[in-house]
Amino acid sequence: MKDDLLELLWRGLLETLYMVLWSSLFALLLGMALGVVLVVTEKGGLLQAPRLHKVISTVINSVRSLPFIILIVLLLPLARFVVGTTLGPTAAIVALSIGAAPFLGRIIENSLKEVSVGKIEAARAMGANASTIIFRVMIPEALPALIRSMTIGIIGIVEFTAIAGAIGAGGLGSLAIRFGYQRFREDVLLSTVILIIVLVQVIQWTGDTVAGRIERKRTRFE
Amino acid sequence: MIAIRNLSKSYKTPKGAVTALDNINLEIQKGDIFGIIGFSGAGKSTLIRCLNRLEEPDQGAIEIEGRLITQCTPAELQQARQKIGMIFQHFNLFDSKTVFQNVAFPLKVAGHPEAHIQRRVREILELVQLQDKEKAYPFQLSGGQKQRVGIARALVNEPDVLLSDEATSALDPQTTYSILELLKEINRELNLTIILITHELDVLQHICRNMAVIEHGRIVETGPVDKFFLNPESDTARRFVKIIEYYREQRIVMEGVGAGI
Ligand SMILES: Nc1ncnc2c1ncn2[C@@H]1O[C@H](COP(=O)(O)OP(=O)(O)OP(=O)(O)O)[C@@H](O)[C@H]1O
Ligand SMILES: [Mg+2]
Numbered sequence: 001m002k003d004d005l006l007e008l009l010w011r012g013l014l015e016t017l018y019m020v021l022w023s024s025l026f027a028l029l030l031g032m033a034l035g036v037v038l039v040v041t042e043k044g045g046l047l048q049a050p051r052l053h054k055v056i057s058t059v060i061n062s063v064r065s066l067p068f069i070i071l072i073v074l075l076l077p078l079a080r081f082v083v084g085t086t087l088g089p090t091a092a093i094v095a096l097s098i099g100a101a102p103f104l105g106r107i108i109e110n111s112l113k114e115v116s117v118g119k120i121e122a123a124r125a126m127g128a129n130a131s132t133i134i135f136r137v138m139i140p141e142a143l144p145a146l147i148r149s150m151t152i153g154i155i156g157i158v159e160f161t162a163i164a165g166a167i168g169a170g171g172l173g174s175l176a177i178r179f180g181y182q183r184f185r186e187d188v189l190l191s192t193v194i195l196i197i198v199l200v201q202v203i204q205w206t207g208d209t210v211a212g213r214i215e216r217k218r219t220r221f222e
Numbered sequence: 223m224i225a226i227r228n229l230s231k232s233y234k235t236p237k238g239a240v241t242a243l244d245n246i247n248l249e250i251q252k253g254d255i256f257g258i259i260g261f262s263g264a265g266k267s268t269l270i271r272c273l274n275r276l277e278e279p280d281q282g283a284i285e286i287e288g289r290l291i292t293q294c295t296p297a298e299l300q301q302a303r304q305k306i307g308m309i310f311q312h313f314n315l316f317d318s319k320t321v322f323q324n325v326a327f328p329l330k331v332a333g334h335p336e337a338h339i340q341r342r343v344r345e346i347l348e349l350v351q352l353q354d355k356e357k358a359y360p361f362q363l364s365g366g367q368k369q370r371v372g373i374a375r376a377l378v379n380e381p382d383v384l385l386s387d388e389a390t391s392a393l394d395p396q397t398t399y400s401i402l403e404l405l406k407e408i409n410r411e412l413n414l415t416i417i418l419i420t421h422e423l424d425v426l427q428h429i430c431r432n433m434a435v436i437e438h439g440r441i442v443e444t445g446p447v448d449k450f451f452l453n454p455e456s457d458t459a460r461r462f463v464k465i466i467e468y469y470r471e472q473r474i475v476m477e478g479v480g481a482g483i
Contacts, residue, residue, distance in 0.1 A: 116314070118310060118312055118314040119314050119315075119316060121276055121310075121314065122308070122310065122314035122315075122316075122375075123327075123331075124276060124303070125274055125276060125303055125306070125308040126303060126304065126327065126328040126331050126375075126379075127299075127300040127301065127302070127303035127304035127328075127331055127332070128300070128327075128331045129300055132331060136327075136330075137316060140316070140318040140319070141316060141317060141318050143318060217359075218317055218318065218359045218361055219359070219361040219362070220359075220362070
């Protein structure tokens with residue numbers, strides 16, 4: 001074990017966390033907006049607009065069909081436009097957020113669709129408007145499922161972050177490639193892998209715990 | 223009063239248009255308990271769902287307590303719906319909200335102040351005898367309790383009319399009976415008009431004063447409930463009454479002459 005290991009890992013971890021946190025935040029906001037729009041514009045939905053639904057859906061499918069590494073390359077000009085550079089963690093956040101949002105949009109759409117039509121109809125019958133139904137009925141009703149979907153999404157972002165490391169984003173993924181692969185530093189490779197595994201476990205555990213708490217609160221018999 | 227005039231509705235399906243309602247005309251007096259009966263697919267749900275425009279009618283007019291529902295703009299329709307209560311076969315309670323929050327929801331939608339909401343929700347929960355359940359979640363309730371919450375939620379904003387689409391079909395006979403008694407009591411105390419759809423003749427006999435029989439999207443018979451049983455005119459009514467008579471005869475055979483129903 002070389003004495004620069006801890007230093008390298010610490011910096012890598014901080015960069016990864018920085019990227020994951022901000023990308024998750026932006027991707028979740030975008031994904032939530034996409035998911036809600038997909039659900040309400042669907043045929044028979046709250047604000048049905050089948051053409052708009054089709055357009056958004058097609059765009060999402062197109063973005064999702066690209067391998068992530070190619071998507072990053074395509075989004076580099078945008079990163080340069082937004083943050084002035086194509087290198088480093090901050091530039092990667094732009095690509096990660098936009099790259100992950102379509103995936104999150106889809107899984108959020110699926111979670112929201114699980115809310116029964118009957119509940120939405122009950123709210124309509126009470127005279128609730130669309131925004132009340134979305135924010136006070138659909139989202140709260142779907143909350144545990146939404147949290148589970150978001151957990152999957154954030155773990156996806158951790159994965160994407162590691163891939164982004166391959167093209168100069170920094171973080172643990174970049175460490176693994178630059179040191180572990182290109183300079184045969186097995187200690188670096190192994191440690192980064194362990195750190196990423198731990199990170200994913202922590203995220204999954206947190207998501208499960210929060211979703212489980214909410215479910216238990218709603219179903220507990222007193 | 224509720225007046226339905228020349229109401230028609232058809233659904234577009236891949237196999238062509240299905241006529242669900244065909245030129246319906248009906249008047250329901252204020253304070254009545256009005257039953258709608260008919261075989262499966264006759265158009266009962268479509269009819270009741272047109273009353274608050276959960277389904278958009280193709281043609282015709284609906285008037286509830288002087289308000290032309292069919293002429294309402296979307297914003298006016300939301301206003302009008304706040305005065306039309308509805309209860310459902312599968313209750314449709316919000317699982318994320320407690321009993322109190324479920325019942326408070328229509329008041330929040332209508333923009334009532336918090337103090338009024340607190341008082342009014344407690345009051346109505348007392349009426350449906352669930353005051354000790356206000357902190358429970360729907361999952362923690364029995365079917366009958368859930369429907370009581372549904373009724374409280376439908377009535378909390380003092381509607382002019384209560385629409386009920388098979389609200390007792392998912393309940394056992396005893397619970398059904400207690401829910402019907404509750405509806406009767408509410409009808410008496412608040413002079414609330416109730417329109418209810420049912421498959422069960424028992425329900426009709428127990429609670430309704432007037433009724434309509436619907437067959438293939440058309441009203442084929444309407445009048446007081448007694449007339450339906452004593453002098454059924456339509457094919458549907460005769461078939462329904464025949465079913466009762468069949469069971470009555472079965473019982474006479476099994477228990478000896480004179481048992482009756
Ligand atoms: N959303 C829909 N799309 C297409 N057809 C429909 C739709 N809803 C109802 N129908 C059709 O309209 C007709 C009337 O249906 P409706 O649900 O009003 O019957 P119902 O009398 O309530 O039956 P049930 O007693 O089984 O509930 C049926 O032929 C049904 O297939
Ligand atoms: Mg029906």
